[in-house]
Amino acid sequence: MTLLDAAKSFLNGKIKDDDILVDFTMGNGHDTAYLCSLVPNGKVYAFDIQKEALCNTTELLKDKCYNNAELILDSHANIAKYVDHFKCGMLNLGYRPGGDKTVTTLTESTLKAVTDGIELMEKGGVLVISVYPGHAEGANEGRALYELLSTYDKVYYSVVQYRMINSPDSPFIFAVEKYDK
Numbered sequence: 382m383t384l385l386d387a388a389k390s391f392l393n394g395k396i397k398d399d400d401i402l403v404d405f406t407m408g409n410g411h412d413t414a415y416l417c418s419l420v421p422n423g424k425v426y427a428f429d430i431q432k433e434a435l436c437n438t439t440e441l442l443k444d445k446c447y448n449n450a451e452l453i454l455d456s457h458a459n460i461a462k463y464v465d466h467f468k469c470g471m472l473n474l475g476y477r478p479g480g481d482k483t484v485t486t487l488t489e490s491t492l493k494a495v496t497d498g499i500e501l502m503e504k505g506g507v508l509v510i511s512v513y514p515g516h517a518e519g520a521n522e523g524r525a526l527y528e529l530l531s532t533y534d535k536v537y538y539s540v541v542q543y544r545m546i547n548s549p550d551s552p553f554i555f556a557v558e559k560y561d562k
């Protein structure tokens with residue numbers, strides 16, 4: 382199973398066709414398009430700080446005839462300015478494939494996005510975070526997220542780490558579920 386397949390599998394059975402979803406890092410738009418396909422009667426909010434990401438995602442969504450996304454040129458750290466609540470989200474960290482590798486997600490804004498995102502997530506929702514520890518900032522994000530997510534109360538949340546233990550530098554996932562109670 383690829384990392385992307387694994388990330389998507391954490392969303393299985395959690396989403397209704399009229400839900401609100403969030404792509405925290407639209408990049409080239411593949412995750413945004415996937416989320417759009419899950420909520421034909423709902424809406425996807427997608428964030429990125431690069432104009433190229435918005436352009437590429439706009440093109441991809443047009444090609445696939447999806448018109449249920451709002452693309453936002455701003456940091457995911459500001460999610461609370463744009464989104465009141467959402468059911469599930471994907472946060473694919475790192476840099477845009479084929480783009481400028483120096484424009485990568487950063488630990489401080491990632492932690493703010495995750496903290497605020499979990500606050501805004503509805504009960505029964507899941508936030509899936511893909512981490513790339515093969516570069517220094519990615520390794521730092523992974524450690525900081527582990528520290529943060531370990532503190533969430535097990536009565537209200539399940540936090541799963543999905544990782545190849547025989548390849549510690551390979552990408553891995555945190556999946557945060559807010560229990561429906």
Ligand SMILES: C[S@@+](CC[C@H](N)C(=O)[O-])C[C@H]1O[C@@H](n2cnc3c(N)ncnc32)[C@H](O)[C@@H]1O
Nearest residue numbers: 406407408409410411412429456457476477486
């Ligand atoms: C690995 S790519 C995302 C891939 C994307 N989900 C896809 O399906 O193509 C990471 C993206 O995060 C974006 N990014 C970096 N910092 C950000 C921030 N603070 N807020 C939102 N996006 C950010 C980068 O510009 C880059 O496009």
